Amino acid sequence: MTHPDFLWRNPDPKPAYDVVIVGGGGHGLATAYYLAKNHGLTNVAVLERGWLAGGNMARNTTIIRSNYLWDESAAIYEHSLKLWEGLSDELDYDLQFSQRGVLNLAHNLGDVREGRRRVNANRLNGVDAEWLDADEVKKFCPIINVSDRARYPVMGATLQRRGGIAKHDHVAWALARQADAYGVDLIQGCEVTGFEITGGRVTAVETSRGRIAAGKVALAAAGHTSVLAERAGIRLPLQSHPLQALVSELLEPVLDCVVMSNAVHVYVSQAHKGELVMGAGIDAYNSYGQRGGVHVIEAQMAAALELFPIFSRARVLRTWAGIVDVSPDASPIIGPTPVDGLYINAGWGTGGFKATPGSGWVYAHTLAHERPHPLAEPFALDRFTTGALIDEHGAAAVAH
Amino acid sequence: MLLIDCPSCGPRDENEFHYGGQAGIACPTGDMTDERWAEYVFMRDNPKGWFHERWFHVHGCRTWFTVERHTVTHEIRKPR
Numbered sequence: 001m002t003h004p005d006f007l008w009r010n011p012d013p014k015p016a017y018d019v020v021i022v023g024g025g026g027h028g029l030a031t032a033y034y035l036a037k038n039h040g041l042t043n044v045a046v047l048e049r050g051w052l053a054g055g056n057m058a059r060n061t062t063i064i065r066s067n068y069l070w071d072e073s074a075a076i077y078e079h080s081l082k083l084w085e086g087l088s089d090e091l092d093y094d095l096q097f098s099q100r101g102v103l104n105l106a107h108n109l110g111d112v113r114e115g116r117r118r119v120n121a122n123r124l125n126g127v128d129a130e131w132l133d134a135d136e137v138k139k140f141c142p143i144i145n146v147s148d149r150a151r152y153p154v155m156g157a158t159l160q161r162r163g164g165i166a167k168h169d170h171v172a173w174a175l176a177r178q179a180d181a182y183g184v185d186l187i188q189g190c191e192v193t194g195f196e197i198t199g200g201r202v203t204a205v206e207t208s209r210g211r212i213a214a215g216k217v218a219l220a221a222a223g224h225t226s227v228l229a230e231r232a233g234i235r236l237p238l239q240s241h242p243l244q245a246l247v248s249e250l251l252e253p254v255l256d257c258v259v260m261s262n263a264v265h266v267y268v269s270q271a272h273k274g275e276l277v278m279g280a281g282i283d284a285y286n287s288y289g290q291r292g293g294v295h296v297i298e299a300q301m302a303a304a305l306e307l308f309p310i311f312s313r314a315r316v317l318r319t320w321a322g323i324v325d326v327s328p329d330a331s332p333i334i335g336p337t338p339v340d341g342l343y344i345n346a347g348w349g350t351g352g353f354k355a356t357p358g359s360g361w362v363y364a365h366t367l368a369h370e371r372p373h374p375l376a377e378p379f380a381l382d383r384f385t386t387g388a389l390i391d392e393h394g395a396a397a398v399a400h
Numbered sequence: 401m402l403l404i405d406c407p408s409c410g411p412r413d414e415n416e417f418h419y420g421g422q423a424g425i426a427c428p429t430g431d432m433t434d435e436r437w438a439e440y441v442f443m444r445d446n447p448k449g450w451f452h453e454r455w456f457h458v459h460g461c462r463t464w465f466t467v468e469r470h471t472v473t474h475e476i477r478k479p480r
């Protein structure tokens with residue numbers, strides 16, 4: 001038997017690159033791909049301390065949607081969703097992108113008002129959105145318990161029909177294969193341990209595999225961004241938390257849409273293979289431990305059973321956690337830093353998988369032109385000083 | 401689940417507590433600038449290692465206190 005062809009080379013680092021991307025998750029890989037494809041920059045390395053896409057990219061619950069409240073967020077997430085709609089063809093890889101519809105449930109009057117407001121805001125921004133009352137929710141997703149005697153009664157929901165899920169591993173592999181084909185070096189087992197900064201400008205990264213000179217350095221390290229930034233003397237408004245998820249054993253098809261509830265901290269879909277995929281809220285404390293408390297999983301399953309009594313006999317197969325980089329306004333931070341040539345793309349927190357192509361697109365543009373892409377501009381680091389926050393706690397909260 | 405040592409009640413389960421984030425963030429005094437305000441409100445340490453942090457025994461004696469916890473092993477020790 002012969003091993004099938006590898007999807008990308010496994011090169012040794014060269015002494016110097018035009019752009020060094022730190023972190024080989026979804027965002028790092030998408031950035032490399034668009035640097036090559038949109039801007040012709042191929043003297044680029046992605047440095048990954050573990051293996052490609054072994055961080056949050058491999059741990060998320062893959063929910064994709066763009067129904068965020070504010071204009072700035074709607075614009076960047078909708079740009080991303082439009083890219084998803086063509087990505088399988090473009091990358092010539094079946095990403096199992098399935099636009100099966102995403103429900104965000106409302107359980108109290110506050111939720112109802114927030115949901116309706118968001119539907120209207122979405123429509124004004126050209127993002128598809130509908131408001132469903134409880135009966136319509138039941139029609140769209142028959143296994144939901146909409147009885148008004150439930151602990152958290154379903155009073156309605158927003159629906160984005162173009163939202164859905166994709167297969168995260170396929171997304172990473174497809175982006176990696178294409179970036180590699182353009183000549184980008186994807187270097188695994190290479191941890192960035194420090195930066196060489198000369199006269200306020202970054203000139204190289206120090207790594208577990210030696211010094212690598214860099215024209216520009218682009219952080220795409222998700223939960224570890226603060227640790228890296230600190231080594232460049234930069235303090236950020238980010239906190240790293242565990243975010244847990246779980247899958248059930250494989251079941252017959254029973255749920256054909258995505259259901260999310262901010263109020264009870266659960267979101268669930270059924271993957272193509274048949275397992276129920278459920279996510280929780282973050283564990284409260286700061287951590288880099290890639291694990292969380294069982295009580296968080298317990299609370300999440302209690303909420304799921306309230307909504308879906310039919311799941312009561314499904315068994316949990318495994319649970320896990322990723323480390324997410326949470327920002328004060330639940331929006332990302334994209335753009336230059338106080339160190340010349342050092343760029344940041346972080347703070348996607350609990351919801352950055354959906355942004356993978358959009359984030360890579362605007363970050364690549366920002367790096368290539370040395371000025372923020374218009375869609376990235378509002379997400380600059382200085383908004384925490386100017387006060388121009390993009391507060392997406394309503395649309396993002398724990399949720400995705 | 402963490403076991404957290406409340407100074408008044410002794411070791412209790414984590415879900416009796418509310419997390420308060422980094423300890424020792426004092427409200428700035430004197431001339432305020434936007435930069436100083438941003439630093440106070442938003443900027444936080446986020447170390448991989450030992451971290452001084454606040455916990456609130458919300459379902460107990462309602463005391464706020466500081467512990468030192470390791471953000472990888474989750475080991476807790478008296479703050480030093």
Ligand SMILES: Cc1cc2nc3c(=O)[nH]c(=O)nc-3n(C[C@H](O)[C@H](O)[C@H](O)COP(=O)(O)OP(=O)(O)OC[C@H]3O[C@@H](n4cnc5c(N)ncnc54)[C@H](O)[C@@H]3O)c2cc1C
Nearest residue numbers: 023025026027049055056057060061063192322352353354
């Ligand atoms: C349980 C869970 C569920 C989620 N569900 C959803 C969801 O349904 N929808 C959604 O949109 N988002 C979701 N997310 C969020 C999403 O996964 C993240 O926002 C997104 O994956 C972050 O970007 P990334 O893929 O580049 O991160 P990662 O895959 O974490 O990539 C960062 C990489 O940087 C590497 N790195 C770190 N430090 C260094 C260093 N010093 N040197 C070299 N490399 C380094 C890491 O090893 C890692 O591979 C979820 C996250 C979790 C944990």
Ligand SMILES: [Zn+2]
Nearest residue numbers: 406409457461
């Ligand atoms: Zn107490």
